[in-house]
Amino acid sequence: MVSRYALIIDPASPDDPRADFTSTFAEVDPAAPALSVGELSTQRGDGIFESVGVVDGHAQEVQAHLDRLAHSAEICDLPVPNLEQWRAATALAAAHCGPGESVIKLILSRGVDHGPAPTAWITANPAPDFTAVRVRGVRVVTLERGYDSAVPARAPWLLLGAKTLSYAVNMAAIREAKRRGADDAIFVSTDGIVFEAPTASLILRVGDLYLTPAPSGGILHGTTQLSVFAWLEQQGLATQYRDIPTDELPQADAAWLVSSVRLAAPITEIDGAPIPLDAEFTARLNQYLLSPRD
Incomplete structure (x- = not known):
């Protein structure tokens, strides 16, 4: 294009x-x-x-x-x-x-x-037309990032907290996800901690709590995730940053990949396990993300 x-x-x-x-x-x-x-x-x-x-x-x-x-x-x-x-x-x-x-x-x-x-x-x-994916959602698989959750602190030269042009691994992960019959991926550490998607942040809902992986050196702190958390907090909803073990992912009551261009794509399946899709909330969330935001 x-x-x-x-x-x-x-x-x-x-x-x-x-x-x-x-x-x-x-x-x-x-x-x-x-x-x-x-x-x-x-x-x-x-x-x-x-x-x-x-x-x-x-x-x-x-x-x-x-x-x-x-x-x-x-x-x-x-x-x-x-x-x-x-x-x-x-x-x-x-x-x-x-x-x-x-x-x-x-x-x-x-x-x-x-x-x-x-x-x-x-x-x-x-921008690509993401209208359909914002409604029907995405299936994801977890893919090992190749290092443990403490590596970012031990090896800052890996530039893990920077948004660099070196996106070959990210694109390879999405291709691998598609080979496995999914639409996207979630990176996880070798010691079983959730990081992020190749081109998006992850938000989970567990009960009434919205949470996202703690923005350590291994995670690119998402601008859209920050905006979503601010919006949630304005409505009196609880948000949290913390380490999320991989085995907690299938227990989520709802989940989304959020990014600046695709906006909020609901996750409907993680490693073959179905995740409930909250269509009404997702529609409100994307309506907010499409509104003028400074």
């Missing part, structure tokens, strides 16, 4: 005092070549990104995405992004998104070997 819009950014320092960053942006043809063949994002996946959902031209949860971009940059030893510059660039991209749902990608790369660094750009695309 060809992007609607693409913008190259000349990254400003985080303490740049200017109020107008227009001169640091270069609009480019989204269908034309724009990056060097030496670009390390394509050669090594050496960079970070964010996917910002857009509804009717309104970019959702921009601050949360910018905060996570900065956090990922810190973990990956990339230059700290100027968040006001990226906010302005996101607004420009959102202005080129028409009615309906779109997705803006913010990308910050280490650049090229022995060359100017970093490289930064933004794209805007129509």
Whole structure:
């Protein structure tokens, strides 16, 4: 799919005092070549990104995405992004998104070997149509992530808390899930602790409690999950972060995968065990996620 819009950014320092960053942006043809063949994002996946959902031209949860971009940059030893510059660039991209749902990608790369660094750009695309999956739900399987739950603290160089461009493992996990007759996957540790899905956060309902895996170094703290918990708490509902043993998953009274573009997809089956689908609550949840959110 060809992007609607693409913008190259000349990254400003985080303490740049200017109020107008227009001169640091270069609009480019989204269908034309724009990056060097030496670009390390394509050669090594050496960079970070964010996917910002857009509804009717309104970019959702921009601050949360910018905060996570900065956090990922810190973990990956990339230059700290100027968040006001990226906010302005996101607004420009959102202005080129028409009615309906779109997705803006913010990308910050280490650049090229022995060359100017970093490289930064933004794209805007129509979002896939997830209407059906938000209603019928997804079947998931648990897949071992290949390390125990204490590894993130022992090995920070694995960059497990950063949203990096190195998504080959995530995509391989989804392909494996489909080979097993499911739609998606949930990563688990070798010692039986639940992490997250390859491209989404997990929320479970047990009784009247909504819970999600504790945001340790091995989990990318989801912007949509944060927004959902805030919405739940506004309604007086209880939320909790904690370690979730894998054997608790089939005991959930309801479950969802939540992300910025797919929004809330109810889980109907985990490793072959059926999970109740709360259609009325899911519809209200997605109605909230489709409303303008800053």
